[in-house]
Amino acid sequence: xxxxxxxxxxxxxxxxxxxxxxxxxxxxSKRGLTERVKYSMWAFLAFLLVAIGIGxxxxxxxQ
Amino acid sequence: MKREAVxxxxxxxxxxxxxxxxxxxxxxxxLRRWSKAAVYFLCVGGLASAGLAMRGGVFGAGAAxxxxxxxxxxxxxxxxxxxxxxxxxxxxxxxxxxxxxxxTRLFAAAGMLNLLxxxxxxxxxxGGEAA
Numbered sequence: 001x002x003x004x005x006x007x008x009x010x011x012x013x014x015x016x017x018x019x020x021x022x023x024x025x026x027x028x029s030k031r032g033l034t035e036r037v038k039y040s041m042w043a044f045l046a047f048l049l050v051a052i053g054i055g056x057x058x059x060x061x062x063q
Numbered sequence: 064m065k066r067e068a069v070x071x072x073x074x075x076x077x078x079x080x081x082x083x084x085x086x087x088x089x090x091x092x093x094l095r096r097w098s099k100a101a102v103y104f105l106c107v108g109g110l111a112s113a114g115l116a117m118r119g120g121v122f123g124a125g126a127a128x129x130x131x132x133x134x135x136x137x138x139x140x141x142x143x144x145x146x147x148x149x150x151x152x153x154x155x156x157x158x159x160x161x162x163x164x165x166x167t168r169l170f171a172a173a174g175m176l177n178l179l180x181x182x183x184x185x186x187x188x189x190g191g192e193a194a
Binding site: 007008010013016017020021023024027028 | 098099102103106107109110113117161162165168169172176179180183
């Protein structure tokens with residue numbers, strides 16, 4: 001596992017987190033394959049957009 | 064998808080919740096929710112293993128402050144992955160680097176995610192809404 005996860009960037013770790021949590025949330029809250037696929041994709045995109053948005057908002061403070 | 068009915072039973076619900084906490088997905092396996100059991104094991108196990116592989120820190124029971132105590136409860140939610148953390152993570156934690164810090168968060172997220180699946184297993188065992 002170390003060779004896979006040992007040198008992930010912040011963005012890659014966030015992508016991994018978003019995929020796994022989206023799938024779990026979809027199985028927790030939806031029934032049926034189609035509903036679950038739709039929900040997990042929606043949640044994944046939401047995670048991604050929120051993370052990029054917050055990163056963009058915080059960018060001026062890093063200067 | 065055909066769903067097998069689960070007759071509500073308090074003992075079964077508690078047993079499923081404890082089993083699901085100890086081994087992610089095991090509670091759902093006892094309740095014959097095969098796909099959920101597999102997905103929860105892979106997702107929680109994957110997240111916990113990734114956190115450990117990234118050399119994330121695992122909070123111990125003797126926490127110094129409130130945040131550490133919260134971290135301990137979050138980590139404890141990962142069940143067997145918490146108890147085997149030191150065996151899986153041979154090199155020990157390294158939170159001085161960013162990757163180790165991400166690993167700490169991933170492991171805590173795995174614990175919290177597993178606690179959600181435990182609540183669902185309990186609900187299914189009782190014959191509740193999720194059943």
